[in-house]
Amino acid sequence: MTAKKIIEDCEDLYNDLDFTSVKTWKEKTGGKAIGYLPVYVPREIIHAAGMLPVGIMGGGPNLEIIKGDAYFQSYICHIPRSTIELGLLNKLDCMEGFLFPAICDVIRNLSGMWQILFPEKYVRYLDLPQNFDKEIGGEFYRHEMEQLLHDLEELSGNKVTPEKLNRSIGLYNKNRQVIDKLYAMRVAQPHLVLTSDLYLLLRAGNVMDVEDHTRLLEGYMAEVVKEDRKKFDNIRVIVSGAFCEQPPLALIKGLEASGCYIVEDDWVLGARFLQKDVPITADPLEALSDAYLNDSVSTSSKYEDEKEKGKYLVDQVKMLNAGGVIFCAPSFCDPALLERPMLTAALEREKIPHTSFKYAENTGQFSMFREQTGTFADSIKLWGEA
Amino acid sequence: MKKITPAPVAQKDIEKEESMILQKKMIGDHFKRLCTAKEAGKKVVYTFVPGNINELIWALDMLPVHPEINALQSAMRKKSGDYVMEAEKHGHSEDVCTYVKCDIGMLKKGNIGPTGEKLPEPDLLLLSYTGCFTFMKWFELLKQEYKCPVVMLQVPYQANGKIEPKMTDYVVRQLKEKVIPALEQVAGKKLDMNRLSALLESSARAEEDLVAVWDSAKNRPSPIDAYFGGVYYVGPIFSAFRGLPECEEYYKLLRAEVEYRVRHKLGPVTPEGVMKEEKYRIVVEGPPNWTSFREFWKMFYDEGAVVVGASYTKVGGYYDRGFRHDPEKPLESLANYCLGCYTNHNLSSRIDILEKHIKDYDADGFVINSIKSCNSFSAGQLMMMRELEERTGKPGGFIESDLVDPRYFSAANIKNRLESYFQMIEAKRQAAA
Numbered sequence: 031m032t033a034k035k036i037i038e039d040c041e042d043l044y045n046d047l048d049f050t051s052v053k054t055w056k057e058k059t060g061g062k063a064i065g066y067l068p069v070y071v072p073r074e075i076i077h078a079a080g081m082l083p084v085g086i087m088g089g090g091p092n093l094e095i096i097k098g099d100a101y102f103q104s105y106i107c108h109i110p111r112s113t114i115e116l117g118l119l120n121k122l123d124c125m126e127g128f129l130f131p132a133i134c135d136v137i138r139n140l141s142g143m144w145q146i147l148f149p150e151k152y153v154r155y156l157d158l159p160q161n162f163d164k165e166i167g168g169e170f171y172r173h174e175m176e177q178l179l180h181d182l183e184e185l186s187g188n189k190v191t192p193e194k195l196n197r198s199i200g201l202y203n204k205n206r207q208v209i210d211k212l213y214a215m216r217v218a219q220p221h222l223v224l225t226s227d228l229y230l231l232l233r234a235g236n237v238m239d240v241e242d243h244t245r246l247l248e249g250y251m252a253e254v255v256k257e258d259r260k261k262f263d264n265i266r267v268i269v270s271g272a273f274c275e276q277p278p279l280a281l282i283k284g285l286e287a288s289g290c291y292i293v294e295d296d297w298v299l300g301a302r303f304l305q306k307d308v309p310i311t312a313d314p315l316e317a318l319s320d321a322y323l324n325d326s327v328s329t330s331s332k333y334e335d336e337k338e339k340g341k342y343l344v345d346q347v348k349m350l351n352a353g354g355v356i357f358c359a360p361s362f363c364d365p366a367l368l369e370r371p372m373l374t375a376a377l378e379r380e381k382i383p384h385t386s387f388k389y390a391e392n393t394g395q396f397s398m399f400r401e402q403t404g405t406f407a408d409s410i411k412l413w414g415e416a
Numbered sequence: 417m418k419k420i421t422p423a424p425v426a427q428k429d430i431e432k433e434e435s436m437i438l439q440k441k442m443i444g445d446h447f448k449r450l451c452t453a454k455e456a457g458k459k460v461v462y463t464f465v466p467g468n469i470n471e472l473i474w475a476l477d478m479l480p481v482h483p484e485i486n487a488l489q490s491a492m493r494k495k496s497g498d499y500v501m502e503a504e505k506h507g508h509s510e511d512v513c514t515y516v517k518c519d520i521g522m523l524k525k526g527n528i529g530p531t532g533e534k535l536p537e538p539d540l541l542l543l544s545y546t547g548c549f550t551f552m553k554w555f556e557l558l559k560q561e562y563k564c565p566v567v568m569l570q571v572p573y574q575a576n577g578k579i580e581p582k583m584t585d586y587v588v589r590q591l592k593e594k595v596i597p598a599l600e601q602v603a604g605k606k607l608d609m610n611r612l613s614a615l616l617e618s619s620a621r622a623e624e625d626l627v628a629v630w631d632s633a634k635n636r637p638s639p640i641d642a643y644f645g646g647v648y649y650v651g652p653i654f655s656a657f658r659g660l661p662e663c664e665e666y667y668k669l670l671r672a673e674v675e676y677r678v679r680h681k682l683g684p685v686t687p688e689g690v691m692k693e694e695k696y697r698i699v700v701e702g703p704p705n706w707t708s709f710r711e712f713w714k715m716f717y718d719e720g721a722v723v724v725g726a727s728y729t730k731v732g733g734y735y736d737r738g739f740r741h742d743p744e745k746p747l748e749s750l751a752n753y754c755l756g757c758y759t760n761h762n763l764s765s766r767i768d769i770l771e772k773h774i775k776d777y778d779a780d781g782f783v784i785n786s787i788k789s790c791n792s793f794s795a796g797q798l799m800m801m802r803e804l805e806e807r808t809g810k811p812g813g814f815i816e817s818d819l820v821d822p823r824y825f826s827a828a829n830i831k832n833r834l835e836s837y838f839q840m841i842e843a844k845r846q847a848a849a
């Protein structure tokens with residue numbers, strides 16, 4: 031299959047608000063599916079219970095909101111209303127359970143709404159530790175995971191042995207390794223591995239089995255090198271702030287078309303949340319917990335005591351030889367927007383150019399963004415600063 | 417404790433009750449203490465209101481500052497609009513919580529407190545992370561400004577509607593191994609557990625009196641307004657004073673005044689005197705607007721509406737189900753206090769609490785004041801309204817405003833909505849009669 035065809039298939043998955051691939055997987059395996067909201071859940075546990083973890087990232091640009099607006103005021107971001115819309119349209123019926131990880135008050139409260147609206151479903155708010163000591167936050171997180179594991183065993187009827195969990199950990203390690211390779215490939219050849227391709231590939235991982243996804247990524251990498259893609263004189267940028275509600279695909283394409291090669295981003299961040307392999311040990315829950323505590327990404331929803339705010343971003347800019355940073359955050363997103371001044375301050379200390387804008391997942395007007403990022407790209411090209 | 421003689425009934429005295437005068441003095445004294453803290457060698461700890469652990473701070477002879485209180489006082493003094501704009505000038509989005517922006521703006525403009533004097537810089541930021549994610553961002557932002565140590569106290573969310581032992585354990589562990597050592601280090605002394613227990617004992621006594629005050633709203637007429645008056649009533653216990661003798665004294669005095677009003681069948685005291693007629697008994701969900709607080713209140717009392725129960729006055733700590741600080745189990749009870757505050761409850765529990773308020777206080781309906789700033793309160797309120805209407809058969813009203821950003825208080829709009837809402841109650845009554 032050509033790279034182009036692979037991406038077309040991924041785009042079909044992206045546009046499919048009926049989650050057909052999930053239904054197909056269920057028919058084929060007889061297993062159950064568990065939806066989860068951004069950013070991170072330990073998918074390994076769901077997988078080890080013989081279930082399919084399904085990343086739900088709102089309704090995107092194509093879903094018309096009819097009922098969802100009656101659930102959320104205008105000054106709340108868009109993703110919860112489109113998620114409710116999907117739920118009320120029965121589009122999420124193919125999932126037996128839902129996980130709402132601790133990321134912000136909106137997702138947290140959405141978990142409570144889900145408990146009330148869909149009482150027949152398994153609903154769990156997954157509290158993640160903000161204390162990163164193994165003995166304190168680690169122990170709390172372990173309890174959370176044990177409870178999750180126990181619940182999923184009941185729901186699936188499958189016992190999760192350490193062997194099974196380790197097998198799942200191995201598969202997700204492999205998946206993360208391949209994603210890392212793909213990201214590295216984009217850093218080296220951003221004209222070849224387009225961000226829109228990479229984005230769709232990652233989104234496909236939300237709705238398919240992890241082994242199939244790994245194969246899909248490998249297939250794409252093998253094929254894309256055969257493509258003859260034109261190299262433009264674009265600037266290299268990092269995009270930050272889009273870890274939860276996603277920008278519409280057209281916006282991502284627009285960023286590239288406006289003269290930017292995106293060399294790092296934080297969308298679909300859950301797929302890359304753990305930055306090292308989770309070791310295979312006799313106590314896999316401990317390994318997952320340690321990985322979260324010690325080797326997970328820096329992002330707004332995590333409290334970092336010791337680390338200097340924004341240092342990771344500055345380091346990324348330097349390491350990836352980026353010309354600047356584009357803050358691209360959902361409107362009304364407290365975590366992303368309150369983080370922004372701290373990140374911009376860190377960039378300014380290092381004289382790194384940046385620009386910022388807000389979007390909603392269903393934003394339809396892109397000319398303004400394109401103009402803004404185009405000007406940003408031009409000024410960096412001309413003067414090395416924005 | 418000295419015996420409290422209730423205030424005489426003269427109209428003049430009721431308008432400025434003794435408890436109110438005492439509270440004003442307490443706040444004034446505290447700000448004086450804060451302004452001279454550095455000279456007096458006192459250490460200052462900034463921490464948040466919900467589920468705060470003041471007793472620990474006092475037990476180590478340090479002084480607490482609650483930035484939300486600064487923000488709301490700035491709003492009442494009509495300064496918050498400028499502060500919010502100042503923060504926006506410094507790169508803050510118009511979309512985010514205005515409490516944070518008000519605080520940042522105040523800091524950028526010299527950190528002048530309500531007494532006109534500069535507030536002391538913190539020696540420690542105690543990030544008590546209870547019921548709201550924005551708190552984390554808030555102190556991360558302050559950390560950039562002050563370069564003082566920060567200690568995090570994460571309080572798990574009651575996602576299943578109850579406090580589970582693992583949650584209490586987690587908070588206690590953090591208190592023991594993180595928070596207390598950090599406080600001790602800044603204070604330069606060891607925590608005396610006996611002193612802490614004595615403070616907690618005092619807290620429990622004040623809490624007992626506060627609960628009696630809330631209960632008084634079961635009377636007809638209600639002697640209190642549990643929202644507009646209620647925000648004053650929770651002032652000492654939620655802010656700097658819980659655990660101190662003056663806090664106990666305040667609640668004794670307040671309780672005596674309220675009991676006096678019950679005996680004399682007097683309504684609540686409003687800025688324009690004692691409310692004459694109680695026409696509507698309302699439960700309110702959500703924080704108030706502070707920039708036009710008086711005007712907002714007037715929209716209720718002019719219509720004869722008295723708030724008999726409110727969720728906002730449970731945001732610091734929730735005592736209705738019997739929680740009291742326990743000197744016998746100091747750390748566990750501090751942990752459970754943190755865990756119990758209103759916004760740390762899941763939506764079902766929040767609906768239960770409001771439903772119980774509507775029933776216990778025999779309310780005619782409920783109003784949700786949805787705050788643009790506050791995702792913690794606001795996300796889910798539209799559904800809460802539908803659920804509550806269904807469960808209680810009582811009408812719900814929905815209005816929107818903001819805490820401290822005057823740009824989001826549309827007086828005419830809110831007034832219209834409230835008037836139609838009260839008319840709806842009236843129409844329902846007549847239909848039932």
Ligand code: SF4
Pocket residue numbers: 107108109110133134135136137274275360362363364365366
């Ligand atoms: S977009 Fe931001 S505010 Fe909205 S749910 Fe996601 S993290 Fe929360």
Ligand code: SF4
Pocket residue numbers: 513514515516547548549550551789790791792793819
């Ligand atoms: S979001 Fe709400 S609870 Fe959180 S700091 Fe702002 S006003 Fe307070």
